[in-house]
Amino acid sequence: MTDTPETPATVGGPDGKNPRAGDYWRKNLQYLGILLAVWFAVSYGAGILFVEQLNRIRIPGTGFPLGFWFAQQGSIYAFMVLIFVYVFLMNRLDQEFDVDEGGE
C-alpha cells in the first residue's frame, strides 16, 4: 500500500502554498502552546518549583500536602487529561479543515 494521492484540496498539498494550510498549522501550534503550558505548570510548577509553598496547604480531608500530591499523583492525572483533550481538539480541527482520515 502506498500514499493515497493528495487531492488539490488537501491542506499543505505538495506545493505547500495552500492558504488554509497555514491556518491549520497555526491553530495546531496554538493548541500545543496552551496544553504544554498546563503540562509545565502541573509538573515543573506545582510539583517542583513551588512545591514548598504548596506543601503548606493540605488537600482537605486527606493527609496530602498539596505540592507533594502534585508531584506524586496530580501531575500524572493531569497528563492523562491533557492527552485526551488534545485528541478531542485535533480530531475536531482535522474535520474543520477537511484533512481528517474519515473514509480511508
Next chain:
Amino acid sequence: MTVQAWTFVLVGLSFALYIGVAIATRANSTKEFYVAGSGVSPLANGMATAADWMSAASFISMAGLIAFRGYDGSVYLMGWTGGYVLLALLLAPYLRKFGAYTVPDFVGDRYYSQTARIVAVVCAIFVSFTYVAGQMRGVGIVFGRFLEVPVEIGVVIGMGIVFFYAVLGGMKGITYTQVAQYCVLIFAYLVPAIFLSLMITGNAIPQFGLGGVDLESGTFLLDRLNGLHEELGFAAYTSGTKSTIDVFFITAALMVGTAGLPHVIIRFYTVPKVRDARISVGWALMFIALLYTAAPAVAVFARTNLLNTVSEQPYAEMPEWFTKWESTGLISFEDRNGDGLIQFVGPDARDATGASIANELTIDQDIMVLANPEIAGLPNWVIGLVAAGGLAAALSTAAGLLLVVSAAISHDLLKRGIKKDISERGELIAARVSAGVAVVIAGYLGINPPGFVAEVVAFAFGLAAASFFPAIILGIFSKRMNREGAILGMISGITLTAGYIVYFKFINPAANTAEYWWFGISPEGIGTLGMLVNLAVALTVSRFTPPPPEEIVHMVNRIRVPRGAGAAHEISA
C-alpha cells in the same frame, strides 16, 4: 502450598500464555515483523506500549526508590509519565503520518543523509542494549530469589521465551504478547497494593489510601511516616533533600528521554491511522498511570511496614523473608553496638543523651516491591503473583528493545544502507537472525552484568534526550532545519551528555557531588542540558548552511496533516 510452589505454577502459567499468543500471531512479512502490518487497534497498542515501557525498573525498582527517597522519588513518577504528553503532542501523529519502520528511517530520510542515519542507528543500538541488560538482570533476581534456581538458569529460561516470540513473531507477536503481559503485570502489582491499602488504611483504593488515615495510630498515614522519619533521623518523607534545580533537570531528562526512546516511538507506527496514533498515546498513559499512581502508595506502605517490622526489634526474631533476602546479599545487618536489636536509622539519629546512633541495616532498594507482600504477611499466592508480574515487566520490555536492535541492523544498516537490493525474504531472515543474536548478547549481559547497570540507564535516557528528541522535533516543526544543523546538533548534544556522565561516573567518581557539578546538575539530569545545546547548535548552524532541498520541505508539509497516512511504507527518497 508454599511460596515456591505458587511461584512455579503462576510463572509457568504466564509463560504458557505468552507462548500460546506468540504461536497464534506469527509474522509472515517484513511489514508484520517491523510494525505488525500497521493493523493494531489503538487500545491494544496502548496496552502493549504500557507493557513495553514499564520495565523491571518500573515494576521492581521504582516503588523501592520512592520508599527510600520520599519526595525526591517524584522525579521518576513525573519524568516517566510526562514524556507521554510530549509524545502525543509533538511526535506520535507526525511520525505515524511519515510512516516509516524505524526511528533512524525518519532521521535518515528527513535529513537526506546516510551520516544522520548511521548516527541514529548507533544511538538506537546503544540505548537499547543498555536497557536490555537491566531487564535480564531483573529476570535473574526474580528467578534467584523465588524459584531458588541459579541466576544463570533463570536468565537462560527468560532468554528462551523472548527468543521464541520475538524471533518468530516480530512486532506482531510481541504486540499481542505484550497485551497479555500487561494484564499479568498490572494484576500482580495492584493485588498486593490493594491488600496493603486495606490492611493499613482500610481504603481499598491505594491512591486514596496514600492520603488516608493510618488505622493503627489514627493519624494521617503520611504524617505518621514523617513522624517515624523524624524519630529515626531520616529526612521528612514528603519533602526532599535534592536541590530544586537538580530535581527540575532530572525530571526533564527523564521526560524528554522517554519521548526519545526508539522502542516507545516505534510502537506508534503499528496503528492504522494518525488519529489512532494520537489516542493510542492516551490509552498507553492511562494504562501506565494505573501502576504509576499506585507506586507512591506502595512505597509509603512498604516504608511504614518495614520500619515497624525491623526498627529496634531483636535480630534473632526476624521473619523468614528477612533471612532469605539476607542470603542473596541484598539485606545486610551488622550489630555495631552489640545489643542484638536492629537500629535502622538515618544520618541525623540521636539517642536521649544527644549522641549519634549508627545505622546497622543495609537494604537494597530493589527488593522492596518483591519483599513487600512477605513483610506484610500476605498469602503465598500473592507473592508468587508478584514474581510472575516482575517477569512479565522485564520480558515485555526486553522483547521491544530487541526488536529495535534487530530492525536497526536488518532494515537501517542492510536494506537502507549497505545492501539495498536485499529481497523481502532476505531482509526477514536478516531481521530474525539479528533478533536472535541480540537475545544471546542480552542474555550474556544479564548473566555477567557490567557493575554499572544503574549508571548506564542514566546514559540511555540522557542520550535519547540529547540526540533523537531534538532531531525529530526540529524535523517536524522547522522546515528550515537541514542536514548540517541536525547532525552537528546531535553530535554536540551526545558528546556533552556522554562526556559529563563518563567523567562523573567512570573517570572521577570521587568528584560526583553537587559541589563539582555544573550549576548543581547531577549526571542523571545532564541530558536536559545536552538537549538544549543540541537545539541551540542545530538552530544556529542551520541558519548559516544551505536550506534543505524542496522535496524535503514538501515532505514536512505532508507530515503535518493527517490525511493520506495509509499503511507504513517506504518513502521513496
